[in-house]
Amino acid sequence: MKKRIYFDNNATTFAIPEVIELMAVTARTLCGNPSSVHSAGQEAKAALEESREKIASLLGAAKSSEIVFTASGTESDNTAIKGAAFANRSRGNHIITTLVEHHAVLNTCEYLSREHGFEITYLPVDTHGLVDPADVEKSLRDTTVMVSVMHANNEIGTIEPVEEIGRLLKNANRRREAASKPRALYHVDAVQSAGKIDINVQKMGVDFLSVSAHKFYGPKGVGCLYASSGADFHPLLHGGHHEGNRRASTENVAGAVAMARALELGVASAAQDGAKILSLRQKLESGILSAISDVRVNGHPSERLAGTLNAAFDYLDGESLVVALDMEGVCVSTGSACASGSTDPSHVITAIGCPPALARGSIRFSLGKFNTEREVDNVLAILPPAVKKLRAISPLYKSK
Ligand SMILES: Cc1ncc(COP(=O)(O)O)c(C=O)c1O
Known part of the structure; x- marks a missing residue:
């Protein structure tokens, strides 16, 4: 089976194994309700408050x-x-x-x-x-x-x-x-x-x-x-006195502990991860622009998240390209994950003045810290023939 290439990190990331392990251990060992006065509750409360402090300091x-x-x-x-x-x-x-x-x-x-x-x-x-x-x-x-x-x-x-x-x-x-x-x-x-x-x-x-x-x-x-x-x-949410009366509901202690650790790891490695992700994205971006014609890159040239590459391919439909790439084991998306399934061009791509026909052909590659140069090379080998195939059946491309 082909190894999947996940270039959809803005939709969601794959959790760091250490973080998931910490969440599992916390869920197994700190089972009390942080609002309870007994020791089981207070242990859970201590972990929750420690996570809150960590996040507050990181932000x-x-x-x-x-x-x-x-x-x-x-x-x-x-x-x-x-x-x-x-x-x-x-x-x-x-x-x-x-x-x-x-x-x-x-x-x-x-x-x-x-x-x-x-x-x-x-x-x-x-x-x-x-x-x-x-x-x-x-x-x-x-x-x-x-x-x-x-x-x-x-x-x-x-x-x-x-x-x-x-x-x-x-x-x-x-x-x-x-x-x-x-x-x-x-x-x-x-x-x-x-x-x-x-x-x-x-x-x-x-x-x-x-x-x-x-x-x-x-x-x-x-x-x-x-x-x-x-x-x-x-x-x-109204109910109990949780979160200082600002959000009623028993807290997700294991989730909060895991989030605090993930944020801590993210902040600690942000510079290093950002540099690696940026070089992968730049390779992908220049590879696409040199191999494929009629492509426009959306977004700011420098003031941009390192891993995000939104490319609009003229004469094709973004959804079809997403499906074609998925069949080759490459996960990307058309704009917002929440908006996919709708045929309207994305509100963001429309707001930056991309013409509607081109906006419909826009897809988002979002790279993350687990991606590799080899994956970029593989996508650069898969993408041009996929675009060519779709354009070959596009009446607009034929009449160009
Ligand atoms: C900018 C932005 N805001 C809010 C959300 C919603 O976050 P969640 O999926 O955690 O509800 C997302 C998710 O894609 C997002 O990208």
Whole structure:
């Protein structure tokens, strides 16, 4: 059987064996409920709090209590945006976000608009997918309660100027508070960047930051939300007094322990892994561009996640290419995993101004720390004939 080549690390990563082992040992040995007063509960609680402290320190948070464990990046995004929107509803109903956010943010904003009367400004991006911080400033209204901008884009890898936006909001908020206007809270979706590029929530000036373990070689089903102690939000789940009344539900202790270790390993090896992944991606990118005609690379040339390569192949359908590559044992995806199955071109590729016909032919290769040069060579051998075959049956290519 052919060995599978997994180039879909932005959809999810394969967990580090050490991390999964740690999760299994924790689940086997720390079986108490962290809310219980007896020793079994308190042992579990100690492990949970140790993980919280580790994550807080790795993200540059001032206090460990600013980390709220959740079940996913989606839950973290929902908690930050809905939670802050509901808590600040009497102060304002305007939210600023971007056209290129993940659906966990976009659909949450859409829900707040549809069901709760919020007004949403969707900021445009340039052809590389970058938001202009000046647009954030121009869009602020007296009623703005939240600004949500992603750190790194899941489809094209572009890294947004989140620190600059944070500085700008800090100054704007100083002026707003002096004029008795509501503070515009700042949320950053760091699901694609955590554990890969440097994050310091205080330097970024964020009130909320979303993280998900399965994107940095941790387990699925666990994430966290950084919520600065000054930022008010309503919980999404109501019930017991878990997580300081901010997220009711018995905590996933083994998942939290595993996430903290995965983040620790990710931060420790980020520079080394990033350099290796970047050289693999560059080899793949230049190999594709030299072997195949009518291809456009989407995303910023330098301000981009090391492993992300979004390539739009003219005269073919991205879904067909994904299937053709899968038959050869290569796993890639068309844009966002959550949007695949839909025939509409991706909202991100559309937002950067890629013409619809070309946008339909875009696929995402996302490389990770377990990929090798040999795999890149194999993909460079498999891809050109696969593209040629699909173009041969494309009426558009024939009439070119
Ligand atoms: C930028 C971004 N935000 C949020 C999410 C959702 O994370 P999760 O899969 O943990 O719910 C993803 C997942 O692809 C993502 O890429």
